[in-house]
Amino acid sequence: MSLREVYVLILHHDIQLDELKEVCAGLEEEGVPYLLQEEKQLDTCIQLSAKAASNSPLQVGIGIDRFGNICVQHEKLEKDKPYLRGELKSSRKAGKNAARLVKGLSLTL
Amino acid sequence: MKKLIAGVDIGNSSTEVAIAQIEDNHAVFLSQHLVKTTGIKGTIDNVKGIRFALQEAAKKAGISLKDIETIRLNDAVPVIGDLAMDLISETIITESSMIGHNPDTPGGAGMGIGITVIIDQLTAIENKEQEYIVVIPKEFDYEWAAHRINKAEQDGIIITGAIVQKDDGVLIHNRLTKEIPIVDEVSLIEKVPLGKLAAIEVALPGYVIRTLSNPYGLSTVFNLDPDQTKQIALVAKALVGNRSAVVIRTPQGEVVERKIEAGRVILKGTNKQQLEVSINDGAESIMSTYEKLGVLQDVRGETGTNVGGMFNGLRYDLAQLTGQAAEEIMISDFLAVDAVIPTSISGAMAGELSMESGVALASMVKTDKVPVQRVASLLEEEIGVAVEIGGIEADMAIRGALTTPGTRKPLVILDMGGGSTDAALMSESSKITSIHLAGAGDMVTMLINSELALDNKELAEKIKKNPLGKVLSLFHMQLEDGTILFSKTPFPPHTFGKVLIREENDLTPLPNKLSMEKVRDIRRSAKRRVFVTNSLRALKRVVPTGNLKHLSFVVMLGGSALDFEIPQMITEELGRFGIVAGFANIRGTEGPRNAVATGLILSSVGKEVVQ
Structure with missing residues (x-):
């Protein structure tokens, strides 16, 4: 399996790239690959994170709505109950926690 | 003729009651209840807890409190215990000369040696002969920092490592053109001295550092003479087991392991016999000195030393609890246990702790008779039921313990509570010997x-x-x-x-x-150090011959006998002497609880229990 095939999927609704830098930094610091995609069909971060999780090869997905609300979700959980919630201004933490969820390490809450 | 009797046992930590119906000298137990003891054992504050426990037990039995004819109260053992703990060694590393910690995600791997320089001063460096270690406080962004380091490299400045305040180690590492070790999450980065020679080491995942945790590694890195190496050996010791570390040489920095004047313990026995032992010798030699002495009348710590302070503190606490003057307090038993005391290193930069050796002491004093009579009178007044004080606690506990299926006289009970470990032996002729030891839950x-x-x-x-x-x-x-x-x-x-x-x-x-293994190891070792030691100590004292092989049945009682692993540890240890040891099953149903309350009821009829 090539490295490109495993990643945490990040779905965002109309967010500027430079605002997404911190989420990605959180994942990178933990050494977990990620893929950024825009998704304008879905409105809430709950829906975005659920879709991200089910399309993510690592089963963990991040959804960011256009207001900057963030949800971290796992494929095996109920779709309407995201595992973690956060905001864009503390998005390093969301990225880090998503990565740690993949690695099975304790989270920073 | 039928009548209802309640037994009430006030313990250091819990109050237990039992209610039974007495008919033709047979006791039929109806219910029992347990509550936390309110106030200090033997004081009138206990009444509140007793009342509540009785009400609950009465409710369970389907009777009214008023139907009870007599309440029997235990004659509480007049001993009170206290605890103290202190260091006997201490490592002081002055001038902040080390960082040793385990960030989850340090960057890179390997060793680097250089002069510490703050990131925004990199461009000002003139001496390009030197090698440098960059210090990056939290206000600097990782991209900017990485860019600066790459640029400096291009300009011919050799950078061999980085110390970072934020959790940015991997991010910076991923953006560097040349691989260097990076220690991150250094919370107190402002304490890192600048312009000083430093060594940095990061191990690969799953490994620990090898050079900085080796005294000769440090002496090689910093070019030290044997005297200096001896001094820095303590830094190496403090860094053992870390995944990453930084050691900075500050000329005035010196490390001393100060042996605290821990002092001597003075044990006083009968006939003015007196033995002394230094607390630095450790718990084992203190306890063996105690064993040599036999009967202890009092124990003191050398004044002006740590141990003196510890015993004085205990004496003062016990004086407060018993209402006696501090000089009148005679310590009738104590238990010393070696302890590891994590102590924060002065001048640490990432909240490092060093493991210092220490000693924990439990001590016990005999007090004037605990004023149970006052508790009895108040209880009688409040509930309107006759209250009488039953026999000696150990006597009651043995009577209760004997309701455990498969036991018979001679029998030893080991009552492991919160404050003390008590033991009593009932011989074949029903003669009872009992003792109380310091140190328990x-x-x-x-x-x-x-x-x-x-x-x-x-x-x-x-x-x-x-x-x-x-x-x-x-x-x-x-x-x-x-x-x-x-x-x-x-x-x-x-x-x-x-x-x-x-x-x-x-x-x-x-x-x-905290890892699961570490917590489990410390939990089990603490239980062993206290309960296994004390059960052996207790049994040796109650057996007339002092030879444990002469015992056959040991029944464990009390709160700590309910513990999920303590009884097994003792069963295992005593099994070596051929003793049948296990926790009680009072009346075949109650486990190690309710022995005294049960004994109080049985002693009033002097007969066997009927289920």
């Missing part, structure tokens, strides 16, 4: 609290009482024995990836730095 809690550096007594108490688990995934938890538990509902975020205390209905996460 509360001492275990103190050891756990200190050795795990929890600073939280309630958490230590929970660790003592429950097994551990570690959440591995949303739906899996690993248990202490290695088995995996599956959960139908996902574990909540605050427990994910954590080591937890598995209480009956609750999961309490522990701080991240």
